[in-house]
Amino acid sequence: MSLKAIVQETLTDILDEQNKVEIEIPKYEHGDFALNIAFKKAKEKKTSPVKIASEMSDEINNQTSELTAIGVGGFINIKLDNAVLFDYFSSFLKKSPRLDSNESILLEYVSANPTGPLHIGHGRWAVIGDTLYRLLKTVGVKVENEFYVNNAGNQVKLFNESIEAKRHNKPMPENGYGGKFIDYVVNNNRSKSNIDFVIEYQKTTLKKIDCGFDHWFKETTLYDEDIFNKISEEFPDFIYEKDNAVWFKTTRFNDDKDRVIKKENGELTYFAADIIYHANKIDRGFTSLINIWGADHHGYIERIKASINAKNK
Numbered sequence: 001m002s003l004k005a006i007v008q009e010t011l012t013d014i015l016d017e018q019n020k021v022e023i024e025i026p027k028y029e030h031g032d033f034a035l036n037i038a039f040k041k042a043k044e045k046k047t048s049p050v051k052i053a054s055e056m057s058d059e060i061n062n063q064t065s066e067l068t069a070i071g072v073g074g075f076i077n078i079k080l081d082n083a084v085l086f087d088y089f090s091s092f093l094k095k096s097p098r099l100d101s102n103e104s105i106l107l108e109y110v111s112a113n114p115t116g117p118l119h120i121g122h123g124r125w126a127v128i129g130d131t132l133y134r135l136l137k138t139v140g141v142k143v144e145n146e147f148y149v150n151n152a153g154n155q156v157k158l159f160n161e162s163i164e165a166k167r168h169n170k171p172m173p174e175n176g177y178g179g180k181f182i183d184y185v186v187n188n189n190r191s192k193s194n195i196d197f198v199i200e201y202q203k204t205t206l207k208k209i210d211c212g213f214d215h216w217f218k219e220t221t222l223y224d225e226d227i228f229n230k231i232s233e234e235f236p237d238f239i240y241e242k243d244n245a246v247w248f249k250t251t252r253f254n255d256d257k258d259r260v261i262k263k264e265n266g267e268l269t270y271f272a273a274d275i276i277y278h279a280n281k282i283d284r285g286f287t288s289l290i291n292i293w294g295a296d297h298h299g300y301i302e303r304i305k306a307s308i309n310a311k312n313k
Helices: 003-015 037-045 049-063 082-092 120-138 154-167 180-188 194-207 219-224 227-234 270-283 295-312
Strands: 033-035 067-072 075-080 105-108 143-149 215-218 239-242 245-248 259-262 288-291
Touching: 003 033, 003 049, 003 067, 003 075, 037 049, 037 075, 049 067, 049 075, 075 082, 105 120, 120 143, 154 180, 154 194, 180 194, 215 219, 219 270, 227 259, 227 270, 245 295, 259 270, 270 288, 270 295
Parallel strands: 105 143, 105 288, 143 215
Antiparallel strands: 033 075, 067 075, 239 245, 245 259
16 A cells, blocks of 8 residues: 555544545645645635644644644645654565566666766765665665766866876866866875776765765776777667768657767767667666766757667667
């Protein structure tokens, strides 16, 4: 039985209603559930819904310690006791996983560029991802988590050039990196590559919130084989040339337009590496892929789903 159904049944018993009390989920700050029953009763009793909500809240609070009811503006806001929530969650530990035993999930989150410290946005995804990871493992689901390290491309090149310029008192490259973190790397990194130093720095930050990963997957791993040739070999029916560029037919899978994987100047786009990265996940035997991304990646959803569907064709 769902938590909502349990609460609904409890309130129906307390309020002695002939039919089930209708409840809804309000804004978080208002409580766990809310009732508008006082407004319906107001017509019947010809009195204020605020008064009725107050009286019904007192009735609920007098009959159970598991729920706290507060009448606000005619609504009855319900807050569940933490013990109720704990018992409800604990009940899942006694159940077998709903997923098939052959199901294997790869959960990817954070995946920040290795060009600086983690910020509060990365922390948000770390907490959400790690919570989901722990919940899945707790109920017996086969799941692994992964941090994708974008250690290839122009941003990493600029980061390294900026550090070397700072280290040798040379002019910073155009659009290079500055700030205190560059100084920190210059003054503290003596033995590692700049990128490995930042990765260790990020790991230390995540460790402070007890967040760890089964895999730290470096993008450069994908370049052990030529990415473009691999795409050409694996997805021959989904690529074509137009305007001196090479495109991937993402519109075959509901994307609003096809996407470039190789530019006119011969450079590969980020999408090209993403295609091979997600194909790599599937090749590793994972049957379900979960990615937790920031809002700035919203436009990537359909193209990545397209590449996965193409892989499974």
